[in-house]
Amino acid sequence: MGEWTWGYEGYDPATEPLREALHTLGNGYFATRGAVPESRGGLVHCPGTYVAGCYDRLVSSVAGRQVENEDIVNLPNWLLLRFRLLFDDGSPGPWFTPDTCEVTDYRQVLDIRQGTLTRTFRYWAGGGRMVRVEQCRLVHMREPHLAALRTVFTAEGRPGRIEVEAELDGNVVNANVHRYRALERRHLTGVHAGVVEPGTVWLRCRTRTSDIGVGMAQRVDVDGPAPVPVSLTAAGHQAAHRFAFVLSEDEPVTVTKTVALHTSRDTAIGDPVGAAVERVADAPDFTELLRSHAVAWEQLWGQAELDVPGEAGRVLRLHLFHVLQTLSPHTADLDVGVPARGLHGEAYRGHVFWDELFVLPYLDLHFPEVSRALLNYRHRRLPQAVRAARQAGRAGAMYPWQSGSDGREESQLLHLNPRSGRWLPDHSRLQRHVGSAVAYNVWQYCQATGDTEYLYGKGADMLLEIARFWASSALLDPASGRYHIRGVVGPDEYHDAYPGAVRPGIDDNAYTNITAAWVLTRALDLTRSLPARRRQQLLERGRLDLGQLPLWEDVSRRLVVPFHQDVISQFDGYGDLAELDWKRYRERYGDIRRLDRILEAEGDTVNRYQVSKQTDVLMLGYLFSPKELASLFERLGYGLTDELWQRTVDHYLRRTSHGSTLSEVVHSWVLARARRGDAWRYFHEALEGDVADLQGGTTPEGIHLGAMAGTLDLVQRGLTGLETREDALWLDPVELPELSEFGFTLRYRGHWGIGVRVRSDELTVSVPDSEESAVRIVLPGRSLTVSPGECTSLKLAGTKSG
Numbered sequence: 001m002g003e004w005t006w007g008y009e010g011y012d013p014a015t016e017p018l019r020e021a022l023h024t025l026g027n028g029y030f031a032t033r034g035a036v037p038e039s040r041g042g043l044v045h046c047p048g049t050y051v052a053g054c055y056d057r058l059v060s061s062v063a064g065r066q067v068e069n070e071d072i073v074n075l076p077n078w079l080l081l082r083f084r085l086l087f088d089d090g091s092p093g094p095w096f097t098p099d100t101c102e103v104t105d106y107r108q109v110l111d112i113r114q115g116t117l118t119r120t121f122r123y124w125a126g127g128g129r130m131v132r133v134e135q136c137r138l139v140h141m142r143e144p145h146l147a148a149l150r151t152v153f154t155a156e157g158r159p160g161r162i163e164v165e166a167e168l169d170g171n172v173v174n175a176n177v178h179r180y181r182a183l184e185r186r187h188l189t190g191v192h193a194g195v196v197e198p199g200t201v202w203l204r205c206r207t208r209t210s211d212i213g214v215g216m217a218q219r220v221d222v223d224g225p226a227p228v229p230v231s232l233t234a235a236g237h238q239a240a241h242r243f244a245f246v247l248s249e250d251e252p253v254t255v256t257k258t259v260a261l262h263t264s265r266d267t268a269i270g271d272p273v274g275a276a277v278e279r280v281a282d283a284p285d286f287t288e289l290l291r292s293h294a295v296a297w298e299q300l301w302g303q304a305e306l307d308v309p310g311e312a313g314r315v316l317r318l319h320l321f322h323v324l325q326t327l328s329p330h331t332a333d334l335d336v337g338v339p340a341r342g343l344h345g346e347a348y349r350g351h352v353f354w355d356e357l358f359v360l361p362y363l364d365l366h367f368p369e370v371s372r373a374l375l376n377y378r379h380r381r382l383p384q385a386v387r388a389a390r391q392a393g394r395a396g397a398m399y400p401w402q403s404g405s406d407g408r409e410e411s412q413l414l415h416l417n418p419r420s421g422r423w424l425p426d427h428s429r430l431q432r433h434v435g436s437a438v439a440y441n442v443w444q445y446c447q448a449t450g451d452t453e454y455l456y457g458k459g460a461d462m463l464l465e466i467a468r469f470w471a472s473s474a475l476l477d478p479a480s481g482r483y484h485i486r487g488v489v490g491p492d493e494y495h496d497a498y499p500g501a502v503r504p505g506i507d508d509n510a511y512t513n514i515t516a517a518w519v520l521t522r523a524l525d526l527t528r529s530l531p532a533r534r535r536q537q538l539l540e541r542g543r544l545d546l547g548q549l550p551l552w553e554d555v556s557r558r559l560v561v562p563f564h565q566d567v568i569s570q571f572d573g574y575g576d577l578a579e580l581d582w583k584r585y586r587e588r589y590g591d592i593r594r595l596d597r598i599l600e601a602e603g604d605t606v607n608r609y610q611v612s613k614q615t616d617v618l619m620l621g622y623l624f625s626p627k628e629l630a631s632l633f634e635r636l637g638y639g640l641t642d643e644l645w646q647r648t649v650d651h652y653l654r655r656t657s658h659g660s661t662l663s664e665v666v667h668s669w670v671l672a673r674a675r676r677g678d679a680w681r682y683f684h685e686a687l688e689g690d691v692a693d694l695q696g697g698t699t700p701e702g703i704h705l706g707a708m709a710g711t712l713d714l715v716q717r718g719l720t721g722l723e724t725r726e727d728a729l730w731l732d733p734v735e736l737p738e739l740s741e742f743g744f745t746l747r748y749r750g751h752w753g754i755g756v757r758v759r760s761d762e763l764t765v766s767v768p769d770s771e772e773s774a775v776r777i778v779l780p781g782r783s784l785t786v787s788p789g790e791c792t793s794l795k796l797a798g799t800k801s802g
Helices: 013-022 272-282 286-303 310-326 327-333 358-365 366-380 381-393 434-447 454-471 510-530 532-541 547-559 582-589 595-601 619-622 626-635 642-651 661-673 679-691 705-718
Strands: 006-007 030-032 049-051 056-062 066-070 081-086 102-111 116-127 128-141 145-156 160-168 190-195 201-206 213-223 231-235 238-247 253-263 414-417 420-427 475-477 483-485 724-725 727-728 741-748 751-759 761-768 776-779 782-786 791-795
Touching: 006 013, 013 679, 013 761, 030 128, 049 253, 128 286, 145 160, 145 201, 145 238, 145 286, 160 201, 160 213, 160 253, 190 231, 190 238, 201 231, 201 238, 201 272, 213 238, 213 272, 213 724, 238 253, 253 272, 253 286, 253 483, 286 751, 310 358, 310 679, 310 705, 327 366, 358 366, 358 434, 366 381, 366 434, 366 454, 381 454, 414 595, 434 454, 434 510, 434 724, 454 510, 454 532, 454 547, 483 547, 510 547, 510 619, 510 626, 582 595, 619 626, 619 661, 626 642, 642 661, 661 679, 679 705, 705 741, 761 776, 782 791
Parallel strands: 727 776
Antiparallel strands: 006 102, 030 049, 056 066, 081 160, 102 116, 116 128, 128 145, 145 253, 160 238, 190 201, 201 213, 213 253, 231 238, 414 420, 475 483, 724 727, 741 751, 751 761, 761 791, 776 782
């Protein structure tokens, strides 16, 4: 495989689900998994097409209870194209599938640079007949409602007659996640098919409860030595083009299906079907589609240049490819959030979690208009978050742990442990720290872009209401003079209650409390910087209450941070929990990433042990620079020395099972900034997490978008120490010996394509020529300005890894 390709040799049913996820093609509006075109859904193949933000809600009977879930919807399968050879007497042979027919020279290659998936193979049909098949597909990056599949058939040997069927199939269900298969999963209803002469078929349907209309239209063009008559059929859940032709030796015939997809959520359309029919009729041929698609991708890569040598660079480019397919410039026009598993599968039901915390900081410096749109998704759902807080007896805004169409809490009440087969209570909705993640992203976006209009407008709406929530959640203990936040779940997720407790939740999660203090501090900073007219507007609308500011100040300085054994405690009482025999469990089970499932299947619970699914306390070192974190601790009345932090890092390194792909990202970041030799090991695992499916079966259900973006941001901000604050780019590079040279471009304050390159002990910054102002660069102990059109190289000191 080359630097810009990701491919597989040979057909292997066992790895087909993984290939489908990693070979997904998308454009930010919709994406289609890399399934083979001739197979419908089943145990091996899971075709899936998902439109961003297209959800539907169904009720299922689970363990004797009625459970409601909202899912991203698998839409009609546009990929289907099957073929079969006809015998000499005209009778048909079997329809080709790689699962039942003999194939050789089978190869699938994803072209990352231009966003295409090609597949080539030879089909041995017997009787001296062999057909070479070459397929290329795309989901158009410039025209977000178009996709196309080109198939070239060539006879190698005895000529023969071949029959081809290109179909739109509305008889699909959500079937990508096996553990969901006992739930209701048929989201489409009212499926109708039709024909528009001379050459278009269409399919119409809608989602069952959200009532989103879906329209899909298909055009098929056949190019060969002789004209080919094509019949159009529409019946039931299918619409198809059917035709047959003679395949002569070494005379290729090209079949191109072009598809358009619209939903009733789209703007500037009337009927989705009418829009799809018009769009597919006007679409150019495949050659022109491929050309304009490749140009659009070239422009995207120009805004997100990434130069990392070797295999690490190849994987990082794949990660960036999937981030851009999920969150492209087209996303800026949509009302959608950051789906934790991309548009690549149905895991997590397509919901929006806190993963934007790992995604937006990267996008801020390349596609800030996309970041702003994703923040707007949260702002539109601010009324729902305010309502949720009120229902919980709190003030302000309480954002849900899982969000979907309208911003209500979508976390399930029960979850299945596939190891034990039991349905268990799910308390993950107590992860209130998601509100801090929203506030953090608002602040980071505004610092990176200088967008004070947003900060004083929608940003202020969210930041102030989240601060209000934290102030109302903090309870003062008169005896200690400290505030407490009780009954939450931290990022770790394993600990959702104290051992034997009836009430779910734990108290004083360090990450939750410290980020709450940060939110309150930033909100106070904001109130001081607000223009007088905007402050008055916020007062009149009830967003700002000056009488509450003394409480915010007090809570931001007196929230408790728990400690034990001279380290920061994950939560109050963590140090009293039992130690786990890690060696015994590793010897017995091998992979213990999901210790929670293992222990529950044994009749035990992770709540009894000092174990973590993923980084919790150490997330603080991911969000905040050492200086900013020390300042937060000082504001709260605690000291944070390097020695205390190193002890804390060591303590949790030994007690984390890494049951989340985000865990390795954070650990590599924290260890790199602490100049620790293990940083590369965790970075390498973060790179491999999805491409090698290290979690054993999760990647086929959708890639992990936060982890992919997190590896990109590790290079962009983690290794460079890049911060955007005080109208400057702050840089403090650290050396990672295994990644001694790398470079990237970023977009900052009107500058498109600022180049940053780290080469051993040298840092180079180049600013493209423009009419913009000079860029201020701050490094430890020095600062400088780089004017447009200039390039500056600086020698670095003290970057050696420990």
